Amino acid sequence: MSIQTVGRPRVDTTEVMRRIRGRYLSPLASLVLFLVMFTAVVTRYDFASPTQVFLNLLVDNAYLIVLAVGMTFVILTGGIDLSVGSVVALSTVILATALKAGWPMPLAVGAVLVVGPLLGVMMGLVIEYFDVQPFIATLAGMFLARGLCYVISVDTLPIKDPILRQFGLNYVYLYEDKFIRWTVVAALAVVLVAVYVLHQTRFGRTVYAVGGNRQSAQLMGLNASRARVSVYAISGLCAAFAGLLLGVQKLSGYSLNGIGLELDAIAAAVIGGVLLSGGVGFVLGSLIGVLVLGTIQTFVTAANLDSYWTRIMTGVLLLMFVLVQRLLVRKPG
Amino acid sequence: MMKKLSASPLIWPVLALVALLIVNVIVTPTFLSIRVQDGHLFGSTVDILRNGAPTMLVALGMTLVIASRGIDLSVGAVVAVSGALACAHVAASDDPASAGTVVTAMGIALGVAVGLGLWNGMLVSVFGVQPIIATLVLMTAGRGIALLITDGQIVTVTSAPFKILGSGFVFGLPVAILVSLTVFALVGLLTRRTALGMLLESVGINPEASRLAGVRYRTIVFAVYVFCALCAGIAGLMIASNISAADANNAGLWIEMDAILAVVIGGTSLLGGRFSLTGTILGALIIQTLTTTVYTAGITPETTLVFKALVVIAVCLLQAPKFRALVARRRKRPTAPTGRAETEEIAGQQVSVPSPPSMAAK
Numbered sequence: 263m264s265i266q267t268v269g270r271p272r273v274d275t276t277e278v279m280r281r282i283r284g285r286y287l288s289p290l291a292s293l294v295l296f297l298v299m300f301t302a303v304v305t306r307y308d309f310a311s312p313t314q315v316f317l318n319l320l321v322d323n324a325y326l327i328v329l330a331v332g333m334t335f336v337i338l339t340g341g342i343d344l345s346v347g348s349v350v351a352l353s354t355v356i357l358a359t360a361l362k363a364g365w366p367m368p369l370a371v372g373a374v375l376v377v378g379p380l381l382g383v384m385m386g387l388v389i390e391y392f393d394v395q396p397f398i399a400t401l402a403g404m405f406l407a408r409g410l411c412y413v414i415s416v417d418t419l420p421i422k423d424p425i426l427r428q429f430g431l432n433y434v435y436l437y438e439d440k441f442i443r444w445t446v447v448a449a450l451a452v453v454l455v456a457v458y459v460l461h462q463t464r465f466g467r468t469v470y471a472v473g474g475n476r477q478s479a480q481l482m483g484l485n486a487s488r489a490r491v492s493v494y495a496i497s498g499l500c501a502a503f504a505g506l507l508l509g510v511q512k513l514s515g516y517s518l519n520g521i522g523l524e525l526d527a528i529a530a531a532v533i534g535g536v537l538l539s540g541g542v543g544f545v546l547g548s549l550i551g552v553l554v555l556g557t558i559q560t561f562v563t564a565a566n567l568d569s570y571w572t573r574i575m576t577g578v579l580l581l582m583f584v585l586v587q588r589l590l591v592r593k594p595g
Numbered sequence: 596m597m598k599k600l601s602a603s604p605l606i607w608p609v610l611a612l613v614a615l616l617i618v619n620v621i622v623t624p625t626f627l628s629i630r631v632q633d634g635h636l637f638g639s640t641v642d643i644l645r646n647g648a649p650t651m652l653v654a655l656g657m658t659l660v661i662a663s664r665g666i667d668l669s670v671g672a673v674v675a676v677s678g679a680l681a682c683a684h685v686a687a688s689d690d691p692a693s694a695g696t697v698v699t700a701m702g703i704a705l706g707v708a709v710g711l712g713l714w715n716g717m718l719v720s721v722f723g724v725q726p727i728i729a730t731l732v733l734m735t736a737g738r739g740i741a742l743l744i745t746d747g748q749i750v751t752v753t754s755a756p757f758k759i760l761g762s763g764f765v766f767g768l769p770v771a772i773l774v775s776l777t778v779f780a781l782v783g784l785l786t787r788r789t790a791l792g793m794l795l796e797s798v799g800i801n802p803e804a805s806r807l808a809g810v811r812y813r814t815i816v817f818a819v820y821v822f823c824a825l826c827a828g829i830a831g832l833m834i835a836s837n838i839s840a841a842d843a844n845n846a847g848l849w850i851e852m853d854a855i856l857a858v859v860i861g862g863t864s865l866l867g868g869r870f871s872l873t874g875t876i877l878g879a880l881i882i883q884t885l886t887t888t889v890y891t892a893g894i895t896p897e898t899t900l901v902f903k904a905l906v907v908i909a910v911c912l913l914q915a916p917k918f919r920a921l922v923a924r925r926r927k928r929p930t931a932p933t934g935r936a937e938t939e940e941i942a943g944q945q946v947s948v949p950s951p952p953s954m955a956a957k
Contacts, residue, residue, distance in 0.1 A: 342727075388908070392915040395865045397666075397727075401852055402907040409900030416897055525735060538728055570742035577736020584724050584732065 288535030288587055289547035295579075296550055299557045307564040317442050319556040324445040325350065325504040325511065326555070329527040330534070330548040331456045332500025335493040337531050338460075338473045340540025341396035343494060345385065345403035346501040347523035349378050351516070352407045353505020358419035358515025367423045374502050381407060382498020386491035400494075404524070411517035418516045421509055430510035445507045452503065456545045469493060473540030529576055530555055533583050554579065604862040607913050608877040611860070611906065615884045622892045635764040639887060647883030648771035649674070649830035651876060653850055654857035655775075655782055656823030658875045661858050663819045664799040664867025665719060665726035670827040670854060672737020673711050674847025677704040677831030679744040682752050682841035691754040700757070701832055708828025711737070712821035720816035734851070741843035751840040761837030771833045778826065783872050792870075795819065799867030853882055860910045881906070 304312045320327070329346050336343045353374045360370035385403045389396050421427070433441035460466035468489040471479035480486045509515055528538075534551030536543025555576060562572045619626040619639070629638035653670050660667045684700035685691050711733060718729035763770040786792030797805040798815050806812045830850070835841045859865060860881055861874025885906055889899045912918045 388912070392912055392918045394911045394915055395859075397855070397865060398859050398907070398911055401856065402904045402911070404852075405900045405907065406904035409898055409902075409904060412895075412897030413901060525731070528731070529735065532728060532731075538725055568742070568747050570739040570747065573739030574736045574743070577732050577734075577739065580728070580735060581718075581732045584718075584728050585722060588722055588724055 285542060288583075289544055289550060291586060292534050292547060292550045292554060292583070296554045296557060299554065299561075303557060303561045303564065309564075311440070313440050315560065317436070317440060317446075319553055319560065320446045320449070321443050322559070323552050323556045324443070324449040325507040326523070326526055326530065327449040327549060327552050328452050328500050328504040328507060329523065330530040330552050331452055331545055332497035332504075333524075333527040333531050334456070334534075334536055334543060334545050334548045335460070335469060335500075336396075336497045337528070337536050337538055338469050338540055338543055339490055339493050340473045340476070340538075341389065341490070341493065342400065342528070342538070343382075343385075343403075343497045343501075344397065344400040344524050345381065345407055346497060346504070346527055347520040347525075348404045348407035348411070349381060349498060349501035350505040350508055350520035350523055351411045351518065352414075353378060353502045354509035354512070354515035354519050355411045355414050355419070355517050356515070357506060357509045358421050359414055361421055361423050361426075362419055367425055370423075371506060374506055375499065378498040378500075378502025378505070379495045380498070382494040382496070382501075383491060385498075386494030389494065390487050390490045408517070414517070415515075416517055418514050421513045421515065426510050427513060430513055443511075445511055448503075448507060452500065453545060453549055460545055465489065465492070470541055473542075475541075526555060529580055532580060535583075535587070537587065604871065604914075605874055605877065607910060608860055608862065608874055608881060611910055612877055612881050612884065615881065615888055619884070619888050619891065622888075626891065631767065634767060636767045639891060641769065643880065643883050643887050644772040645769035646887070647879050648769070648775040649833045649847075650850060650853050650857060650883060651772075651775045651879040652778060652826045652830045652833070653823075653847075654854040654861075654875045654879045655779055655872060656819075656826030657851075657854040658858050658861070658863055658870050658872055659782070659786075659795060659819040660726070660823045661855075661863055661865060662795050662799045662867060662870035663816055664802065665816070665819070666730065666855065666865070667715060667820065667823045668727065668730040668851050669711070669715060669733035669737055670823065670830075671847040671849065671851045672734050672741065673708050673824050673827035674831035674834060674850055675738050675741035675841075675843050676711065676744065677708050677828040678835030678841040678846045679741040679750065679843050680704040680707055681757075681832055682750040682835050683744055685752045685754050685757055686750050691752055692756065694756045697754060697756040701760075704832055705825060705828045708824045708831070709821055712824025713817065715824065716817035716820035719820065720813045738843065741841075741846075745841055745843045747843075749840055749842045753839065757836055758839055759836070761833045761835070771837070774829065774833070778829075779872060779876060782822075786872070796868050796870065799870075853879075856907055857882055859914075860907070862914060881910075 300312075300316070304315060309315045329350070332346065333343060356374050356377060357370055360373055361367065365373070381403055385396075385399045388394050388399045429444045432444060434444060434447060435441050460469065468479065468484045468486070471482065471484055472486045472489050476486055505520075508519060512519075530551035531543065531548045532538065532551070533554050534543070534547030534549065536547060536551075558575045558579070559572055562569065562575070616627070623639075626639050629636050629641060631637070653674070657667060657670065681700040681704040684703055685696055688696045688700075690696055715730055715733060718724045718732070719726050722729075759770055760774070761771055765773060786795065794805070794810050795815060797808070797810055798812055802812055827847070827850075831847060834846050855865075857878030858870075858875050860878035861871055861876070863870040863874060882903070885903060886899055889896060889902055894902075
């Protein structure tokens with residue numbers, strides 16, 4: 263609870279300096295941790311090309327990057343969005359079903375990109391105008407989206423559209439034989455847009471202000487209500503887009519996709535230094551968080567461990583970061 | 596009319612439950628009938644009670660945690676760990692059918708559950724980590740630990756005494772529901788007949804003020820997390836005992852969500868403070884009845900989640916002061932309810948303002 267003390271304005275300049283350092287420290291710590299972990303894994307398992315291992319992190323986690331970006335917006339306002347995993351599944355199912363029904367590809371993609379934000383706006387309105395807690399409202403959204411998946415189809419549906427197949431399968435060569443895929447290009451584009459929106463626009467400042475102190479933001483004349491509803495729409499849009507990327511990556515739509523993905527996205531944000539109480543954090547921090555999670559996955563695969571070790575290690579890392587953040591936050595207080 | 600309704604916060608959950616039961620009776624006229632078979636009671640309502648027992652138990656623990664302005668996301672993981680430990684012990688023992696083995700197994704499972712509760716309590720009260728993140732750690736890692744215990748397998752046991760908790764009957768009633776109701780009665784007595792409930796609410800409403808007033812904040816927070824984990828541990832034993840197996844992947848999956856829903860449907864605010872154990876029991880019954888309704892009404896099980904979502908949204912909206920104010924405004928003069936809603940919002944804001952730095956420095 264006292265985590266929220268960060269981000270409340272005070273006049274003292276040394277205090278401001280310390281807080282700024284505190285703000286960057288958490289993502290920087292994640293970055294250092296990522297570099298250490300990555301180097302350790304690469305040297306320990308003697309990968310032929312560390313560059314390609316790094317690029318594969320991006321390729322494997324393209325959809326998670328997009329999800330974490332959306333989640334960052336929501337968490338920055340002090341909210342949480344539990345529905346994203348289900349929305350990802352719903353998006354893959356809608357995409358596959360629409361294509362199977364003979365819809366033209368742009369129309370199917372368009373439908374997905376409408377449904378996600380629509381659900382987000384609905385949840386945002388319920389949260390903002392009826393004072394239902396974000397946790398409960400988005401939990402209902404999670405059930406609704408997952409239920410709709412099952413209603414549409416319980417089967418795995420292949421995606422056969424030639425353009426989407428190319429998008430999912432083709433390599434993008436960076437230099438020599440080092441490649442990424444188009445999904446990575448799309449995900450990184452989302453990150454860039456998000457960075458621009460959060461740091462260079464009025465809306466972005468409002469998001470930070472609302473998360474820091476809602477009442478002051480409102481008294482300053484900022485449109486807090488619109489910002490709070492918009493972040494859920496953005497998260498919904500990101501989830502829909504992540505669903506497209508996952509659908510393209512797997513070339514299928516399945517209603518059991520993305521179970522528990524919301525926790526990965528939240529974990530990535532927390533590891534990346536976004537405070538769940540709102541107002542503190544960066545999109546790039548969340549990106550680092552995703553890379554850290556990806557490195558754990560790579561390690562577990564390389565070490566030939568059972569997959570549940572991923573969960574245990576993610577939990578331990580989360581713990582470390584939470585405690586480190588506590589220490590960092592406690593100092594200025 | 597509105598005054599009368601808002602006087603009893605339990606009215607909406609009760610109405611929702613009655614409505615659900617009426618729908619059931621219309622769809623299947625024999626829904627409420629209970630028959631005696633082999634000396635046990637059988638029927639849909641008994642099924643609801645038996646299958647709802649674990650959720651009810653976890654929701655009871657969750658109510659106290661939420662009342663202290665916390666939340667416990669790790670109960671599902673604790674359910675899995677507890678079931679896995681008990682089954683692993685029974686399966687590994689020489690004499691799985693003996694009562695001693697089963698008691699030891701359950702003792703180990705509940706002991707570890709208490710340990711996990713202490714862990715959560717420590718993160719929240721000593722380190723001052725936000726409850727949602729503190730328990731997220733165990734939620735993420737816990738199921739992995741349960742899989743580690745069972746080595747990724749589903750451990751099955753054949754032990755008659757072990758089956759009693761989950762699928763046995765006493766006096767014609769399922770043991771599981773009797774256990775849950777006993778816990779409900781004990782907690783009810785403990786919180787409503789002693790000062791404990793009031794202290795808990797004071798911690799939830801304003802931790803700092805209650806600390807200054809001499810309430811042992813730390814002890815109470817520890818106690819609620821341990822109690823919640825213990826409830827989850829017993830629920831884990833029930834689930835494992837019911838199917839005579841420990842499925843670390845699926846046991847108690849999403850039970851934290853159901854439990855939190857039950858608490859919220861029962862009228863306890865996630866912001867902490869005032870809580871209602873009876874409301875929680877009603878909430879758990881609503882959730883279980885809903886699931887059973889979908890099965891008995893012949894609706895495809897896949898759509899359960901859609902119904903669940905709709906009921907949750909409906910009940911939450913009905914309980915939201917602003918939604919009520921909106922409805923009231925339609926009926927009465929437009930100005931008065933708006934003003935009320937705004938003051939309430941500001942009051943809510945003040946509650947969520949962080950506690951003074953002295954808490955952090957402590």
